[in-house]
Amino acid sequence: MSCAELPQPAPGEVLLVCTCYEDGRALWGGLLDEIGARREDDGLVLGRKGVRLRTVEDGRWDFLHGGNIPALVPDSSPVPPVVVLADIPVAYGGGGPLLVDLAATPGRGVRVPSTRLGEILADLLSGVLVFDDLVRDMDRCGMYQGDGGRPAFPTPTPSPPHRSFPSLPSTAAALLVRTCFDDEAGWQALLGELGGTDADGWVGADLDPDEIDVEHYPLTALVVDDPAFEGLQPGQVPALVPCKEHTTLVALADARTFAEPGRPLTVVDLYDSPGQQAVLPCREVGSMACNLEIANMDFHDFVTEEGTKPWWEGA
Numbered sequence: 001m002s003c004a005e006l007p008q009p010a011p012g013e014v015l016l017v018c019t020c021y022e023d024g025r026a027l028w029g030g031l032l033d034e035i036g037a038r039r040e041d042d043g044l045v046l047g048r049k050g051v052r053l054r055t056v057e058d059g060r061w062d063f064l065h066g067g068n069i070p071a072l073v074p075d076s077s078p079v080p081p082v083v084v085l086a087d088i089p090v091a092y093g094g095g096g097p098l099l100v101d102l103a104a105t106p107g108r109g110v111r112v113p114s115t116r117l118g119e120i121l122a123d124l125l126s127g128v129l130v131f132d133d134l135v136r137d138m139d140r141c142g143m144y145q146g147d148g149g150r151p152a153f154p155t156p157t158p159s160p161p162h163r164s165f166p167s168l169p170s171t172a173a174a175l176l177v178r179t180c181f182d183d184e185a186g187w188q189a190l191l192g193e194l195g196g197t198d199a200d201g202w203v204g205a206d207l208d209p210d211e212i213d214v215e216h217y218p219l220t221a222l223v224v225d226d227p228a229f230e231g232l233q234p235g236q237v238p239a240l241v242p243c244k245e246h247t248t249l250v251a252l253a254d255a256r257t258f259a260e261p262g263r264p265l266t267v268v269d270l271y272d273s274p275g276q277q278a279v280l281p282c283r284e285v286g287s288m289a290c291n292l293e294i295a296n297m298d299f300h301d302f303v304t305e306e307g308t309k310p311w312w313e314g315a
Contacts, residue, residue: 020086067275104131140303172246
């Protein structure tokens with residue numbers, strides 16, 4: 001089923017899009033009560049600064065993610081600065097609404113506390129805040145000014161102007177994307193450490209189950225080795241992932257990969273807080289992909305907190 005285009009918001013209005021449905025019925029959870037809005041005409045008004053929200057529903061947006069949103073803005077319409085998603089974490093009480101950037105780095109997202117939605121939107125619309133401020137001040141769980149601890153590797157906020165990148169391949173598995181092309185020997189060594197690539201460009205696709213080390217589960221990923229992706233930053237990734245398949249994760253082999261011990265990869269969240277990064281030794285990324293795929297762990301479980309030792313390094 002194809003996704004419907006977003007409606008064009010009125011000037012000063014922000015779309016609040018439901019992306020979680022059950023039998024065609026929109027699931028808002030407790031959000032509409034938590035944000036403290038008052039109904040006025042055909043919309044909602046938030047707080048003393050009077051931010052107007054327009055709630056929109058369409059079953060074709062079921063399971064839509066932040067990175068999918070930029071492609072749904074009508075070509076003939078002005079691009080709104082931000083869209084708010086009421087997604088699965090909102091519907092089932094696990095997180096605040098997701099703000100999706102459409103202006104600076106389209107497709108990246110940051111969660112905000114429901115009770116502060118009006119205040120934060122007002123500051124974004126007036127220029128008191130820019131989306132980069134939200135990204136810089138999110139905790140390891142992707143929440144703006146949350147209490148989940150500061151990430152040891154804060155997600156970078158690339159400076160404009162931004163390069164345009166092609167879409168990434170569509171796959172329901174993981175992607176390993178090379179973004180640094182200064183060390184060919186290091187790149188080949190990384191691929192070798194991950195088990196080498198097969199004829200179709202995959203690592204870990206033909207491993208013998210009897211030889212798998214469950215403590216360091218191997219990464220199965222489609223390799224993207226294309227200079228068109230040189231310099232790609234985490235926040236730019238979600239909008240490049242096609243919505244046809246629900247890709248597990250995207251791991252970037254960047255400059256850090258070839259400069260630091262353990263060949264760390266920068267893994268990008270595509271769902272909970274699109275564009276957030278987690279930095280892991282390459283040997284741990286397979287276990288991360290496996291746990292995310294079976295919903296055994298969340299992305300933030302792999303985001304190292306500042307001043308603490310990662311759990312995968314042991315006691």
